Amino acid sequence: MVVVEKRRAVADIVEHPRAFVLVAVALVGLAGCGLSPAPEGAATDAQGPQPVDSCTTITEPGRYALTGDIADSEADTCIRIRSDDVVLAGRDHRVDGVGAFGTAGVVVRPDGGGPLENVTVRNVTVTGWDDGVRYVRVVDGAVVGTTTADNRVGLSLLNARDNRVADNVARDNRLRGVSLLEASANNTVVNNTAIDNALFGIHVVEGGARNNTLAGNTASNNEFGIAVVGAHGNTVTGNTAAGNRIAGVWLVAARDNRVARNAVSDQFYGVFLSDRSGGNAVADNVAASNAVGIRLRSSDGNRIADNTVRSSGDTAVLLISSDDNAVVGNVGSDNARGISVVRSAGNSLANNSISVSESGPGSGES
Template identity: 30%
Template sequence: MLDVHTSGGRGVTALVVAALVATAGIPVATATSTTTATQVSACGTIDSPGVYEITANVTDAPTDGCIVVTADDVVLAGNGHRVATANGTGPGVLVRDASRVSVDGLVLDGWATGVAYRNVSGGGVLDVTVRNSTTGVGLTDATADVTVDSATVTNASTGVRLAGDGDSVLSRSSVDAPNGTGVAVHSDASTVVATTVANASTGVRVTTAYDAAVTRNTVANATTGIAVEEAGGVDVESNEVTYVGGRAIFVGGDLSPRYVEPPRAPDGSQVFHATAFQPNRVGHEVTNNTVAGGNDYGVLVVDAVDAEITGNDVTDTEDGIGLGHTEGVRVANNSVTAVGDDGVHLANADGTVFAWNTIDGTGDDGVYVVGDRNRVANNTLANATDDGVDVQNGALAALVDNHVTDSGDDALFLRNAHNATIAGNVLADSGDDGVDLRGVTNSSVVENRVCDAVDVPVVQRRGAANNTVANTTVGC
């Protein structure tokens, strides 16, 4: 039974989640009114609207759960009190089949889930601390429009789970999930923002969700920093990912395009026009992230179409940026510095635009390309241990207007490439040739400038045939 009584005339500020966004873009909790609170000092069920104030620690709660909320318009204020159990099998606080419920200022310890929202619309989990639980905060079962803000989760297998019907937000929180997932997102249009995740197997994982956003978070000391798998139209933006054991940012697989429900006229009938038959965007965007330190790729995108990788800064990883089995990906305005293998690695990537990037200091090639119709243009590439650009086993490559300096081997190396265009490049101080063509056919090498190549400016070796080499300028 719930042990409650009304406080004698004492006012308590009711905290609710408001549909407000601060200037930093983070949803915030706001005070709305001063209401007489009902005091709670033991486990039980809240089945009437109102403000409830926990007045004492509960340290020996039943393992299957403590507080259940089934009413709409409830505020549960923990006031920093602790609700704990040993080896819990249920949630410390369960909110189910309700609307506009907020849980604030509680400390939960030892539960299967610290705070669980199931089939809840609106409300929030604010300033809670969850320790030693399988899941810190879980939003599931058709839950939507819920904000989790300023939560602290430690020693969890999953720190925060955003599932249900979507449009939920995790903001300004701190998650520690040793050997687990810091934040798991499975719901459409949900956002993870300004949150710190440390010591996790995966910092943030987005799966089977459309239009999610992972922005301005910090992930450190994880095996995988941020992973997006079998999702659609996910934005990974302005995160800082440091010292990961594996891939810092990984995007793998697209969901099928999803079509928008046609709008309705005032009489309720659907209005069909051209936009009604256009699918939602499914291409992912990885933009303006900082990756520093790692033993795998800084950014890796595989099995994806029309993704954009722009404005990222990658340093001290094994490979910088990688694409595999992709189509139509744009890689632009990135910086890759001091990586152990390739600066950019394209494997079976077709129709890539790789432009306006800066790569300096790679343990192997600056750019390695396998695939068809890839364009490498207007990049600045320096200090590759092997080739500046290495193109193999593809057709219709274009290497145009790049500035390549101090390559350990060739500035531009092409093997088994066909119908390629190599034009307008400046190639300086390469350890072997300026341009090396092997097994290259029906290609054009024109209007390039080669300076101080150790061997020859342009060379055609075994298998090269029907190529046009013209107007090479030697010297800078």
């Protein structure tokens, strides 16, 4: 029977060659258009992301997308992500709470002891929570293009490593805009805007928060623009801090950090090192129109080099109870005072050219 069927098939081809060619061409064309069946269990782009229209817990890998706003939620946590390899796309929708203590809008956190990997949250607005977006023990993830507003804390990473925090807006939060806490290390915080937060714009705290890079961010109209508290080995570079009430960049009990090429203006202190901050490099920054351009208090062994300090209402560079610092190669003009050293010893002042305004009390060149 098999031989007979084969012969019939060959005969059909011989008798109707044109029909056979047309069918063959059509099948090849369909295969070329990507319409061949997908392997069993494989996801395809045609399937699209899984819709999310209410508070939920995500426990499987995949792509998810908000389909609308979630408003006035009274949930303890609205969206929980508990799986590796997840993308949550907000599509510019809002996850909104009622401001209750202890609540959170979006939390990415493993159920077990190990970390979560490769989780991205993007393009969502999170408002009205105790914590807006929180990553806990997440590695190789990303938070991109979110807005966190009117929370206690906007966006925070805890014990999170090798994540990218980029192009987010954190504004009008009651405590902090963006925070890296505990052992959060090797993260990149880039091109974010932290504005009008009650205390900190961008905040890196605790000894385990190491080797993070803060670059190209804007921190304005906060109490402190960028604060590095008890954290070591971080890089703060190319940021703009303007109009913060106390300091543009503040290091407290922080060691071996690099603060470079930042623009700090219109606050009480441009760059402020305090309370046993040592071994830090403050270089190539522009401090303009602050009361004090660069201030050290109880901070030893730092290098303050090649900064431009101008239009300081009180003092360009001020050292108080700070020993063994190198203040070299700094320039500036139109400051009320140049370099002042008070109750300090062993400091090296060399090759600075910081002039004072004509109405200033004295020369600052050294």
